[in-house]
Amino acid sequence: MKLFSVILSYLLPFFYIGLIYVYYLVFTGKYKSLTSKTTVFLIITALIHLAEIVTRQLVLGTMPLSTMHDAFSFLAFSILVVYLIIEISLNNKASGFFVLSFAFLLELISSFNLSWEKETNALLTNFYFTIHASMSIMGYTALSLSAIYALMYIYQNRNLKLKRIGRLSSQFPALTYLEKMSIRSVVIGIILLGLGIFHGHIQANRTFGTYYPIDIKVIVSDLIWLFYLAGYVLSRIMRWRGKWMAWLSVSGFAFLMIIGVMVMLFAESFHRFY
Amino acid sequence: MTNYIPIGIIGISHKTAPVEIRDKVVLTEEDQFRVLKEYREKVDADGLLAITTCNRTEIYISGENFHDNLDQIRILLNQLKKCSYFTDEKLTYKHIGFDAVTHFFRLISGMDSQIIGEPQITGQVKEAYCRAFELKATDTIINKMFEYGLHAEKIIRTDTYLSDGAVSVSFAGVELARQIFSDFNNKTALLIGAGETVELAARHFIDKGIQNIRIANRTASRAQELAKKLNGQAFAFTHLEEAFNNVDIIISATASDAYIITKEILKPICESRNYRPLFMIDLAMPRDIDPEVETLDGVYLYNLDHLNNIVALNLEKRKNELPKAEKIINESLEDFRKWNASHSMGAVIGRLKKHFENLRDDEFKRLKNKLPDNGKAEIEYLTQSIINKLIHQHIKTLKKSASNPERYQEQVDFLFDLYDIDKD
CATH class of the missing domain: 1.20.120 (Four Helix Bundle (Hemerythrin (Met), subunit A))
Structure with missing residues (x-):
């Protein structure tokens, strides 16, 4: 096996x-x-x-x-x-x-x-960890998909504006579709990551007796989630759309990746598995 | 494998004759009925197929005497259309045998069309075939040629880009709009101008699902007339800005010598619609829309040059697909050749004859020493006669079912099973 x-x-x-x-x-x-x-x-x-x-x-x-x-x-x-x-x-x-x-x-x-x-590690083998980790990973999946669709939107918008019309650009999905998929993925990402983080805090309480252990990874994860939530709510209120919304999604994901890598490489955390 | 197939074609097309001549040789429905019924009987052809479109008129004739029949049909067609074009070698083309089949395969796949890959020809050929089939004018060869040709066309359509991409300026606009909007159902189009160009472009959008159409024109009566035709809403030119409200697509083609839509006009509209995508096609010359509007977010403007570029690009793309399509045609032709070698009427009769001859030879060899010397010639004649009578009966039955491909195949299978002849 x-x-x-x-x-x-x-x-x-x-x-x-x-x-x-x-x-x-x-x-x-x-x-x-x-x-x-x-x-x-x-x-x-x-x-x-x-x-x-x-x-x-x-x-x-x-x-x-x-x-x-x-x-x-x-x-x-x-x-x-x-x-x-x-x-x-x-x-x-x-x-x-x-x-x-x-x-x-x-x-x-x-x-x-x-x-x-x-x-x-008992922390990593219980049922709550499985829910916490799988939800968080699926949440990040949705956010990364949103960034990919947003990048495709930016590329295709540029093609259409500059009249670069060829086989490659004609293979792309419609702009409105890319925009819809990017926003939909962000919403799914916020919900799934939110559930993952929520289960993480429940698990923290069961393990450490506090819902909010002071740990860089926990803080950064919560901040990333809040950043996405605020960005989404703001975009709805301000009625942002099109390329601005796409750039927001791409920059949000870039921020997530940079902060994530920095925390993994340089910060000390109980939240280290490998 | 036999390379012989009794079929031929004569035709007049865009490749051999100008439109003035092609116009005169188009076969009306009544003409087609006459050709398929009356002329087929007159020339005694086994099968006949008449294809007539705005770009060509072609007659396919099958049967052993197809060479003579083609010459006869030329004369009859001249009489029918009161012209001499069908016997003019310069205006017509003729293909015989497998060249005729290859021509048919290329024709049904749109490879012989004026605009390579145009899909209408497939429907027109299907229609012509159905008409001939209903009038019992087709035989096994024409039926099978159609079946194999249609199969080749399907493969070409699914495996190559021969029929893909817009090849007209008005349709290129739709193709571009599809790169912006995933569906047109809830979209609104504004037509500025009420001429033919705008109408044609609008019809393409309506075909793709646009339901809300607005028309603005300097002459209000023409706007109303077009609105009636397209089931749209007419707007006075003085209320153009009102017509912009919630519009997703603008098609403009007026005779105005100044810009009708400028950045100043469009900017507040774009702001009010929160920069939702606005697709604009300027089909006018001189242009109706100031190119500066494109600096606004969400505005996508295309003029005649852009659309012409797309058409040229798509035509080039189709041309590049020709070698792939030719390969598919050759493969289908090879399959048809195999079918012809084993299952065509001539092949089946040949195989039956051979089978009976073998039987007769075997029996002669077996009884060679027992037969009296002075009666051998008579016995040989007698057995040959019996074989001929038997085969003749089978030929009659096969010929009866030749116009029905399924019944013909059943008969052939039955005979092969009955005499234990290898089906391949």
């Missing part, structure tokens, strides 16, 4: 690369016949990834979310699944190349950090 899981872990980036290549061919319009087959490739990759997560859980005996490998792998898997739902429901394949490239990067980081140490 372990060997099977290890093989899958190393093979997964190759499946993602294959998937990206298929979407690249669809996006550039080289093989029109592939357009109707992308969903099948997507489902196969998702099932293989799911098999990897399940086998790791069976071998380790806990939900695999606490190591760097597992966190990034789950994030990539979430992006894949969310994108699969979007593709099936909206029947638009043009954004696949961009969204899945991001998922591939996360999967690659995950594969380079493969470890097989069984999680013994």
